[in-house]
Structure formats: C-alpha cells, structure tokens
Amino acid sequence: MNTLNIDIKSKAFTTADKHTVTVIEDLQFKLSNNEFVCIIGPSGCGKTSLLNIIAGLDKRFSGSVSLSEAGTQFKTSYIFQNPRLLPWRTVLENIQLASNEQANNDTKIIQLLQRLGLADSLNSYPHHLSLGMQRRVALARGFYRESDILLMDEPLVSLDPPTARKARTLLIELWQQQARNVLFVTHDLDEAIELADRLIFISSSPSHVVADIKVDIARGERSAKNIEQFKQQLSSQRTDIAHLM
Amino acid sequence: MNTLNIDIKSKAFTTADKHTVTVIEDLQFKLSNNEFVCIIGPSGCGKTSLLNIIAGLDKRFSGSVSLSEAGTQFKTSYIFQNPRLLPWRTVLENIQLASNEQANNDTKIIQLLQRLGLADSLNSYPHHLSLGMQRRVALARGFYRESDILLMDEPLVSLDPPTARKARTLLIELWQQQARNVLFVTHDLDEAIELADRLIFISSSPSHVVADIKVDIARGERSAKNIEQFKQQLSSQRTDIAHLM
Amino acid sequence: ASTPNEIRISVLQFGTINWTLQTILQNQLDTKNGFSLKIQALASSQASKIALQADAADMIAADWTWVARQRGNTADYLFAAYSSSAGSLMVPAQSTITSIDDLANKKLGIAGGALDKNWLLLRALALKNGQDLDQQVKKVFAAPPLLNQLIQQGELDALINFWHYSARLKAKGYREIIGLHDIIRQLGVNKTVPILGYVFRQQWADKQAHTINAFLTASRQASDLLCSSEQHWQAILPLTRTNDPSTQQLLRKNYCAGRVSHFQQADIQAISDIYAILANGPGGDKLLGSVKQLDTKLFWSGKPH
Amino acid sequence: MMNTTPRLPFLQPLLSLSLLIIIWQVLASTLNTVVLPSPLLVFDALIAALSSGELQHHLGITLYRLAISFFIAMLLGTAIGVALGRHQKTNAFFDSWLVILLNIPALVTIILCYIWFGLIETAAIFAVVVNKLPNVIVTIREGARNLDEELLEMAEAYQFGPLKTLSQVILPQLYPYIMASARTGLALIWKIVLVVELLGRSDGMGYQIHLFFQLFDITSIMAYTVSFIIIIQLIEMMVLQPLDKKSQRWK
Amino acid sequence: MMNTTPRLPFLQPLLSLSLLIIIWQVLASTLNTVVLPSPLLVFDALIAALSSGELQHHLGITLYRLAISFFIAMLLGTAIGVALGRHQKTNAFFDSWLVILLNIPALVTIILCYIWFGLIETAAIFAVVVNKLPNVIVTIREGARNLDEELLEMAEAYQFGPLKTLSQVILPQLYPYIMASARTGLALIWKIVLVVELLGRSDGMGYQIHLFFQLFDITSIMAYTVSFIIIIQLIEMMVLQPLDKKSQRWK
Numbered sequence A, B: 001m002n003t004l005n006i007d008i009k010s011k012a013f014t015t016a017d018k019h020t021v022t023v024i025e026d027l028q029f030k031l032s033n034n035e036f037v038c039i040i041g042p043s044g045c046g047k048t049s050l051l052n053i054i055a056g057l058d059k060r061f062s063g064s065v066s067l068s069e070a071g072t073q074f075k076t077s078y079i080f081q082n083p084r085l086l087p088w089r090t091v092l093e094n095i096q097l098a099s100n101e102q103a104n105n106d107t108k109i110i111q112l113l114q115r116l117g118l119a120d121s122l123n124s125y126p127h128h129l130s131l132g133m134q135r136r137v138a139l140a141r142g143f144y145r146e147s148d149i150l151l152m153d154e155p156l157v158s159l160d161p162p163t164a165r166k167a168r169t170l171l172i173e174l175w176q177q178q179a180r181n182v183l184f185v186t187h188d189l190d191e192a193i194e195l196a197d198r199l200i201f202i203s204s205s206p207s208h209v210v211a212d213i214k215v216d217i218a219r220g221e222r223s224a225k226n227i228e229q230f231k232q233q234l235s236s237q238r239t240d241i242a243h244l245m
Numbered sequence C: 001a002s003t004p005n006e007i008r009i010s011v012l013q014f015g016t017i018n019w020t021l022q023t024i025l026q027n028q029l030d031t032k033n034g035f036s037l038k039i040q041a042l043a044s045s046q047a048s049k050i051a052l053q054a055d056a057a058d059m060i061a062a063d064w065t066w067v068a069r070q071r072g073n074t075a076d077y078l079f080a081a082y083s084s085s086a087g088s089l090m091v092p093a094q095s096t097i098t099s100i101d102d103l104a105n106k107k108l109g110i111a112g113g114a115l116d117k118n119w120l121l122l123r124a125l126a127l128k129n130g131q132d133l134d135q136q137v138k139k140v141f142a143a144p145p146l147l148n149q150l151i152q153q154g155e156l157d158a159l160i161n162f163w164h165y166s167a168r169l170k171a172k173g174y175r176e177i178i179g180l181h182d183i184i185r186q187l188g189v190n191k192t193v194p195i196l197g198y199v200f201r202q203q204w205a206d207k208q209a210h211t212i213n214a215f216l217t218a219s220r221q222a223s224d225l226l227c228s229s230e231q232h233w234q235a236i237l238p239l240t241r242t243n244d245p246s247t248q249q250l251l252r253k254n255y256c257a258g259r260v261s262h263f264q265q266a267d268i269q270a271i272s273d274i275y276a277i278l279a280n281g282p283g284g285d286k287l288l289g290s291v292k293q294l295d296t297k298l299f300w301s302g303k304p305h
Numbered sequence D, E: 001m002m003n004t005t006p007r008l009p010f011l012q013p014l015l016s017l018s019l020l021i022i023i024w025q026v027l028a029s030t031l032n033t034v035v036l037p038s039p040l041l042v043f044d045a046l047i048a049a050l051s052s053g054e055l056q057h058h059l060g061i062t063l064y065r066l067a068i069s070f071f072i073a074m075l076l077g078t079a080i081g082v083a084l085g086r087h088q089k090t091n092a093f094f095d096s097w098l099v100i101l102l103n104i105p106a107l108v109t110i111i112l113c114y115i116w117f118g119l120i121e122t123a124a125i126f127a128v129v130v131n132k133l134p135n136v137i138v139t140i141r142e143g144a145r146n147l148d149e150e151l152l153e154m155a156e157a158y159q160f161g162p163l164k165t166l167s168q169v170i171l172p173q174l175y176p177y178i179m180a181s182a183r184t185g186l187a188l189i190w191k192i193v194l195v196v197e198l199l200g201r202s203d204g205m206g207y208q209i210h211l212f213f214q215l216f217d218i219t220s221i222m223a224y225t226v227s228f229i230i231i232i233q234l235i236e237m238m239v240l241q242p243l244d245k246k247s248q249r250w251k
C-alpha cells in the first residue's frame, strides 16, 4: 500500500442540547511502508473518533484521509473497542461473514481461534461467551480478513496477561506474514513499546499529535527490561508528554 | 457487615446445542471485616459468573451465598464489565437512579464526577461519551450508591494510566470512608497488589480457588518498587500460579 | 323495557318505512292515536335486528321470511304486514334480454346474497321452465348500491335488486323484465302479498296489543297522507335523497302501490303457499331453516295470543 | 441515520400532499366517473358538511369513542403484553386465548357486546377495545421478549424495584413497539369504530358513511374520510412526531 | 427470562382451551340466548358444515386469498418499511401518504378496487393488500429506526454490501417487528377479507358469514369462526412458534 495521509482539520459533535464540541483539531500524520503505529492518548480525547474517520464510517469532518496515489481504494479491518459480534451468528459464522473472500478457509479460522484459546467455542453464540472471549473472537475476525490497513481500538483489554501475550505474538506474526499498516490504540505504554514502530501521542480534546516517537529497539530485542529502559528514557527526555503516560 | 460465605458447589450453563458446561466447581471463600479482595483468573474462567451469583442476579447454581448472621440482607453495588448505563438518561440521572436514598445528594455526585474527570458531561447522554467516559460514569454510579458489598468487574480497563490512577485513589478513599467489602476482578496484577488486602487466584474453568494470598504491604507503602518486589517474590514462591500472572 | 304506550322503533334512516314514521311524527298521528313513537335511525338493516335482539327496540322492519326463520330458532317474533313493494329483475334499455329465458350465460347481479328471496323465487320459476339459473348464469353477489353502480358501468347484463334500487334504475330508463309479484304469480300463487312488515316480540305484543293496533292505524293513515297529499309528500322528500323529479315520482308511485290496506286469511294462505314453494325449492332450506311449513301464528292478529 | 432537522418542518408534508392531490386530480379527470370524484368536488362536499354542522357532530362523536377506546386498549394492552412477554409460563397458557381473541371476526364481538350490554355507548366502546386489545398485546409482547437483559440485570442489582424498572428500563425500550401500536392502532380503531357505529349507533362517522354508501354518494364518503385523515395527520404532526423527537433525543 | 421448554408442549394449550370452553359453556347456559350458542351446538354446526363440504370450499378460498395477500403485504411492507425507517428524507416526504393510506376506510378502498378492476379476484386481493400494507410499513419502520448502529457500522467497516447487511444485520434485528406484524397481520387480513368478500365476492368465509348474519344464525357464524381459528392456531403452533424458537436460539 502506498502512503496514507491523515489530515483532519476538525471533527466536531453536536450534543443533545445543540452545543458543538470540537473533538479533533488539526491532527495530521502519515502511514506508510506497512508500519505498526500505536496511538496513545487520554480517555475521551478522540481516538475512536479518529479510527472511525479513517475507516470511512464517519464522513462528517473537515479535512481528508487520502492515499498518495489518488484513485486507489484501500480495504480496512477494524477491531472495535467493544466486540460488535452478530449475536445471532456463531463464532465461526461471524468470522466467515467478515471475510471478503469468496470461499472461506475454515482451517485457517480454526487455527486462529485455537491460538487465541477458543478452539472449543467454534459453534457458540456470542451471548454464551465471556466478554474476554468475545473480544478474542473480534480479534480473530479482524485478523482473518485480508486488508490494507488494520485498525485496532484497545483490542487487548479484558484479557489475562498470558492470553494477551499470546495475542500480541500472534498479531506480530500475522502482520509480518501479511504486511499492512496497523493503527493500534492502547493505554498500555509497555504494550505499545513492545508492538510499535512508532508511537503517536495525542493530546486531550480538541486533540492533535503532541509527539511522534520512533521505537528504535529491534523487534527481536523487546524484552521487558529493554522496554522498561525505553520508557524511562522517554519519560526523562520528553517531559512534555509525561502527563500522558 | 458480618461474614459473607461464598460456597458454590457448581455453576453450569446449557449451550445452544443443549450441552451442559460446568463453569464453576467447588469454589469457596469468605469475605469479612470490610476486606478488599482482588480476584484474578484467566479470561473465561467464570469471574463474571461468580459476581453475578453473589449479586443475586443468577440463582441457578448449586451451593450458597450466605451471611453468617442468618436473616440479614445485604445491599450490593455492582460495576459491570461493560458500563450498562441507561441510554435514555443523562449521566446525572443514571447515577441518581441507582441510588437507594430518597433524596439525592447532587453535590456529592458532581464531586465524584469531577474527580473522575467528567465534570463537563453531567447532562450528556451515554451515547455521546467515549467508552472510557462511560466506564467512569459506571464507576461513579457504583461508588455513589451506599452498599454493604461493592462488586467490580474489571472496572479500570480502557482508562489511560493517569485517569486509572486517579480512580484507584478515589476508590481506596471512598472505601476507607464508607467501609465495606469489595470484590474487585482484574487482570492487572500490579493493580491488584496496589489495591487489595487479599488476592484470590482462580483456575481456568471449571474454576475453583487455587491461591488465597494476603498482601502484607502496609497501605501507605505500596509504591511501584514495593509492588514489583511483592510480585517477584510471589512468582518465585508460588510457581503453581505462575501461569496465571 | 319501555313506558306504557311507547313504541321504540329502529329503522333505516333513508328507508321507506322512515317516510311513514316521519309523517306520523310530523302530524302527531301518534298522540292522536294514543301512543308515543320513538324512532332510532340506524345505518343498516342488520343493526335493527341487533337492536331488537338487544331489547333496545320494541319494533323493527323485516321480511316475513326472516321472521319465519327466527321462529324456527324459538324467537317469538310476530309480523304485521306493512308493504308489498318488492324487487325486480332489471336490464339496460337496449339489452337483448326480454325474458328470464334469455339470462343463460349472462352476468347477473344479485343483491342480498345467495339466499335472497327474489333470487330464490326467480330460480324456482326458471326451474319450472326447465332452466337451472344457478348453473347457467354468471352470478355476481355484491352490496346493492355497488351493483346499481356496476350495471351502469356496463359490468352487468342484468340485476335483481331491492325495489327502491330498482326504482332508481327504472328512472334512468332501465327496463324491468319481471317483478317479484309476477314471479310469484307465474309460480301459481295469484295474489300480491305483503313482503315487508313490522316485527316485534310476542311477549311485548301481549302487553301492548292496543298500542300496536293504534300504531298500525297511524301507519296506514300516514301512508295515505303521503299518497294523497302533495304537501305531506314534499315534507319527507329530503328522505328520498334524490333530486331527480322522475325518480321521486317513481319512488312515490311504487311506495303507494305497495301499501297494505287489509291483511286477511287469503294473504296468509298465499304466503303459506309461497313459503312452501321456497321451502321445497333450491336453497330454501337454508333461508327458512328446517321448518317446511309456515307457522301461521307469526302474523299479528290484532289481539294478544 | 442522519439527524438533520429540516428548517421548515411543514414544507415536506405540504409538498408531498400537493403531489398527491395532483395525482388524484389527474386520475379523477381522466377516469371521469362518479366513483372517483375530483378533489374540488370533495372539498365542496366537505365545506357543505361543515357548514351544516353535521360533520362536526359525527366527527366529534367518533373521535370521542376513538379516544376512549384507544387509551383503554393501549394501557391494558401494554400491561398484558409486558406480563406475557416476561412470563413464559403465563404466556404459554394464554397464548391460545390471544389467538382466538385476535381472530374472532369484529362482527361477532360487536354483536355480542350489543346484545349483552344493549345498544349503548359502553357496548360500542367495549367492542372497539376488544377488537384492538389483542393487537396491542401481541406487538408489545414481542417487544417485551426482546428487552436488553443486561439493563434488566443492572436494574435488579441496583434494586430498582418493579415500578422504577418498568418506567426507567422497560418502557423506554418498548417505545418503538408502543409507537407502532399507536400508529397502526389509531387506524385500526377508526376502522372498527366504523363497523361498530354501522351496527348499532345512530351517529358517528361510521353511521354516516354507511348511509352515503347506500346512496352511493362517494363524494360525501370521501369528504368525511378527508376530514378524519386531517385530524389524524394533525395528531401525527402535533403529538406523535414531537414525541418521537423528544424520546429519541438521546440518540 | 427463563428458557424452560415444557416437556409436553401441547398440554398447556389444551388445558387453557378446555378452561375457555368451560367458561363459554357456563356463560351460554346461564344466558341462554340464541346469540351465544353453547359449544356443543357450535360443534354440531361445524360438523354439519364439514360434512356438506361447504365449509371446506369457502375456507379454502378464503385461505387462498389470505395467503397471497399476506405474502405480498409482508414482503412489500418490509421493504418499504426498511427504506422509510433508514432514510429520513424519504420518510418525511411519504409520511403523510402513509397516514392517508392507513386511515382510508376499508369500505372506500374496497369499493374503488371493485369499481376499477371489476368484481374479480385480483381486485379482492389488491384491496386486502392495500389495507394491510400500511400497517406492516409502520411497524417495520419503527424497527428500522431503532437498529443497532454499532452493528451497522461493523457491517460497513467490513464491507458487507447491501445484501449481506440486509440479511445478516438488519432482518435479524427486525425479527420481533416482523413477527408482531405477521401475528396481528394474519388477524387483520382475515378481518379485511371478510369485508372484501361481503362486498363483492360470491364465495369465501366472509360471504358465508354475511349470509348467516342476514339470517341471524350466530351458531353457524361461530362454527365458521372456530374453523378458521383452528387453522390459525395450527399455523401458530406449527410455523410461528417453532420459528420463534429457532430464531431465538442464540439467546
């Protein structure tokens, strides 16, 4: 995929009592070269709004989300902040439906689910799963679908540390297999440093980019210790964003 | 409140294809003396099911949840795993409705919301808030209501670290003001050690208690360093529960 | 439950009986004859039957066929003859149909459904002539006003309708092929019998015989007034609901011709004969129920039973 | 779905009504039959009926009957609907009663009501209620079956009690079902009132319309119909749509 | 809500029906009027009508009309209802048309259909559809207005396309509205068919019932009604309830 230019001049909402609240203002960044970018910002700053705009779900903003090569289209996978599974479809069906392939590769789905610890829940309905399990199904759905950009809105909350670890490994693996741009919203700085090529820090609303930091640890060397060190360094060097950590 | 005996012989669900799955089996523990207990266990092990049973929402289980002094009733506050706000009520109304007082103390509600960073959203409807903000409203609702036991199902996920920190401080403060038993489900061991008197580790389902550990750091001394140390110690001493951390 | 000397009667607002009743009221014929009349106007003849059942009316108007059938069901209704006006078979002026023998394969509109007495008697007559109309015509059952409209749109070749609907067609130049009384005559009963009458409960009649007779007298006086006095006719003209003078004239003519001045043993005999024809003819068992013989006690004799 | 409120809320209906009237006029003048009188003729008849005061009289009476039976049917129907929707056993028992009540021809219930109570106002209103009630019950029952269990659990955990649960949790969720019931209900009741009045009242729109039918006076039937539709359109614009807007404010 | 499936699914309806028949019998024998014949009398009439073959004939024809118009009205109504519920502007424009269509008396539409098409089957079915259609539209529209926007966004993000979105996301959410429409719809159509047949058909239940009504033969009316209700009760037990169960499996 070529470069994706995100340039949001302003995104505003009208509240029930007719006030206009500007949530995003002059937020710009670029995505290219199958980057893995983590977005970090306070609760309520507009991260979900941003992803919705990029996914094309929200068209009422001023600014643009465009590819450098005009005219080309990109396909998104979006793992929402809550699972958003179809309650009347089983786990397997939910994943199948989200794919844009003609024929579904059920073995691949089952493999994915197995690695997420859901091998037994293939034919369960979402209502019969715990919330953490539903989130994992949503993960599998997002992973399974082939796309040019993968949007993830705090996908790993509500998972116990071992499961979250497994999910992270899987994510990186899949991303390396099928290279694409990833936008990953998280509140967990450790997680962000472990996963990302770049960290984008966003201010509270009306939000804009306050820091865009390259994670320069090689992928093989992102041990707990190195991550901790990077964090220390970051907080000592960038006191301007300390309040966001 | 006197001692609460939780003794669940078995909790089973029937799946859509008529299978019976036992989720909890022989899970016992006691709550007394206004303890703060954190529950830690893998995703899908039955933590939410357990809280539902204690809250009296699920009566189809074998076993009992009883007070040592028979005949007395207890009032619960329950902060669910998702916000569960009434969409057609504003933030303020949602909190007022949940209270069992005759007259509402709006100043107290506003104070609570202020401390959770929601001072501006008093009259917003839940749909107009970000998910993290909705969770904070649910927190405020649970905190505001006077109760004998406070159940919390991963209440602080989806919050950025500063906000989560504030919420934890507030929680401890309120708990010390209005002493009551607290059951707090979390996947975050650091958080658990910071907050709890006791940690209860639960196995994967059919779940039971695998470890019941007293956190013996004085409340004033739960610094990041001390917590890290406690964690180290725990994982080296209790290798049997290392897979849960 | 009505006060002494009071008659509560339920009739169609624009029905011909209402012409008579309004004339009674306008000329105080009720008080003059020693009773008081309360008219409840209703929008359908079924409604008046419900009113009688519900005891909300003392008297309604109905055919003797209906009364006979109800007596079979142990309802003790009595019948006092009122009018012999009857429906007829009508065709457009330029129609090729000249007698009932020409009806085969034609589209025939029938008011009142398959159990309408006009239709049943027409069938009986045709059968006598060796023709089974039920098989041979294309029957169209529908609501009377709708049928009148349809024949004017050319959707029907012929139509048997109730008399005031037929009269309206006649005023528009439609041709009468045969009337009910001609049918009856051709079936061998040589008398113009009443069709429509006042109907009331026997129980009530037993207590109110005097009032009923006074009412019947008033009714006859009113009808005579309408037929003899232009002024009285003008007074009820709005009830005919037509502005066309020729239709008004035809309606009046038919109304007057249908008056029943005497109701005697001969009438009862004739009706019994017609009853027998109906009962033994096609569809008659459904119209009249299982009773093959007319219960002649249903006719009001002028005194309590 | 966009929540754009048009600046001129009356413009849209006006335009669409004009279009309808034009279509009607064109149809009427091409067909040229007594059965489809032109809008102008109907309008004249409407004015005539109004100036004679007849229309107001009958319309008033019909609206009175409609209002009373509407409220009784909606209240009772919502209550029973919620009860049946939430209690599977009660529902299993009464389901066939409901099917019967739904499918008894209006004719039968109306006659029975008149015969039992006499030709009085109560009978008429009772007959209408009996005919509308099962429809409300069935619709609300579907709604009550599909309530959000999470919110109900919340209400239970926070000990809302039956009254608060009903008013704060259940009824807001039933809102679309109640509105569907109300909108189709006004229409259904109006149609039943027509039959009820035909079979045993001496006034009201049903009585009048049937008289006109006997004379095949379609113009007057249309005039009466138009007057009623105007009333309902006003109710829609003055009551139901503002209610919609208010209750959907949170979306 | 408990999902306890009773072991004997036919026991409950049987019990409740027996109770109803007992109440009926008691009422009939205390009132002792022709207007409320006892169950036994009605049963006799039913047997008689069956053995003459008449009932089957008329019932068959009515069911045929009912089935055709039911499916047309449901399909068309759901399509239009979804369109209006999702497109606020289209709805603002056509809303008043809908109000008009809802509130035209059945009498008027039926007469117009008969006059225009002649007294033919198409006219009858068309008249029924015109009477039922707006009810379906209004109910489905309420449902379409209250769809879960989160799931719709999901469908859009995952590029479901219109067809998949309709079948996988929208229709399952409309299910309760469709069922409410279907249940009240069968009843409504049956009532309209009765009037349609009364005004211009030479067969069918409505035609027959009206004949009986002219003779004031309530027993036969009841017998015909009972036969129809049995059919509907069978549809309810054989089609609608299993459908309910199947489609609610995921709960």
Ligand SMILES: Nc1ncnc2c1ncn2[C@@H]1O[C@H](COP(=O)(O)OP(=O)(O)OP(=O)(O)O)[C@@H](O)[C@H]1O
Binding pocket: A127, A128, A129, A130, A131, A132, A133, A158, B013, B014, B015, B021, B023, B041, B042, B043, B044, B045, B046, B047, B048, B049, B050, B081, B205
């Ligand atoms: N209604 C239900 N029907 C069938 N199975 C259910 C139902 N609800 C929960 N379960 C099963 O019970 C188990 C425990 O669920 P529960 O929600 O209690 O897990 P949990 O510990 O809260 O998990 P998480 O951390 O993911 O929230 C899961 O395996 C789930 O599949």
Ligand SMILES: Nc1ncnc2c1ncn2[C@@H]1O[C@H](COP(=O)(O)OP(=O)(O)OP(=O)(O)O)[C@@H](O)[C@H]1O
Binding pocket: A013, A014, A015, A021, A023, A041, A042, A043, A044, A045, A046, A047, A048, A049, A050, A081, A205, B127, B128, B129, B130, B131, B132, B133, B158
């Ligand atoms: N439909 C809406 N109407 C009005 N305001 C809205 C609406 N949706 C979101 N907002 C406001 O926009 C802001 C940003 O919301 P958003 O959901 O993007 O936050 P977020 O960064 O994803 O937060 P979180 O981490 O809590 O999920 C919030 O302040 C919220 O109140």
Ligand SMILES: [Mg+2]
Binding pocket: A047, A048, A049, A081, A153, B130, B131, B132
């Ligand atoms: Mg968000």
Ligand SMILES: [Mg+2]
Binding pocket: A130, A131, A132, B047, B048, B049, B081, B153
């Ligand atoms: Mg849980």
